[in-house]
Amino acid sequence: MKEVNNRLVFIGTGGGRVVISNQARNAGGFVLQIPGVQMHIDPGPGALSGTARTKIRPAQTRVIISTHEHTDHANDINALIEAITLGGINKKGILISVPAVIDGTKEELPWLRNYYKSKLDEIFKIKTNDKVKLGDLTVTATKTQHDIDDCIGLRIEGPDVSIGYTSDTIYFKDLHKEFKDIAVLIINVLRPGSDKWKTHMCTGDAIKLIEEVKPELAIITHFGQKMLNANPLLEAREIQKRTGVRTIAADDRLEVNLEGIAQGRGVQTTL
Ligand SMILES: [Zn+2]
Ligand SMILES: [Zn+2]
Known part of the structure; x- marks a missing residue:
């Protein structure tokens, strides 16, 4: 079988205080592997140990992105x-990453x-709307509304890739503009149904965002305990239906x- 060289691997899919503390799901973020670069995004607790349980070799990661200073997004840097x-x-x-992660507050x-810090080739300190060019890839910091200001979402775009990542944010009116024309949208959905929370999205918010983008x-991820109790598979099914x-x-x-996706042949997943 031909080796897949354009894939996302979710290391951890947990979010929120309860899931982080009981590790019902790992909170190690996700890895994007595309030709020439392996990126690890939001390496929370368990990023390294979780990666070791996948086919991904952590030593081959070249780019680490942390969207904000919360433990579930920065712990394993x-x-x-x-x-x-x-x-x-x-x-x-x-x-x-953002200044709070690199310099503190x-x-x-x-x-x-x-x-x-001294062992890295390069550090890019970015804020909303900043862009980083990595060869033919562009990483853009998108807007969020979370409980801290220094928090970004991401657009990662290149010849073979078009990924948006909301990171932690509530739904807001113009959020969809941040992800215009994105092919794959990763959304942090902490809670199920219409169970709104002041710092994160619920399934109902994700439905609105997906309808607009x-x-x-x-892809939904970053699940809190209530989401796990409701079963994320059923929530995803509901989103798809709606x-x-x-x-x-x-x-x-x-x-x-x-x-x-890039070649219009649909999507395959394996666990
Ligand atoms: Zn989080
Ligand atoms: Zn957060």
Whole structure:
């Protein structure tokens, strides 16, 4: 079988205080593998140990992106740099993140340790609307409305890839504009049904966003305990029924083959 070289692998799909503390799901974020680059996005607790349970080799990650300073999005940054650089022996890797994660804030120390800072090839400190060019890839920081200001979503675009990631945000009127023409939209959906929460989206919010963006594929992740109790698979089915957009509920170690999307052949997933 031909090796797939354009895929998403979900390391962890948990979010929120309860799921992080009981590890009902890992919270290690997800990996994007495309020709020439492997990126790990939002490496929360379990990013490194969770990756070791997939086909992904952490040492081959070249780009780490952390969208904000919350533990479930930043905890394993140093552990990943340790793996990428073999304990600091090989200087390499790129970190893209917000100032709070890289420099800390008035109240908090940075997540990134000085030792590892010096072992990276490059650090990009970005805020909403900033763009980072990595070869023929462009990473754009999108707007969020979360309980901290220093939080971004992402657009990752290139010849073989068109991915949007909301990160943690509530639904707001213009959110869909951030993801215009995106093919694959990854949405952090903490709660099921119309169970609204002041800092995150619920299934009802995801339905509105997907109806507006109309991606080829929607993937929901970052589940809180109430979402797990309701069963994310059923929530994804409901979203798909209401929007007509193919929707997947991510699971720890879920692999999504993106090649079919770029070439209009549909989507395959394997666990
Ligand atoms: Zn979160
Ligand atoms: Zn958060």
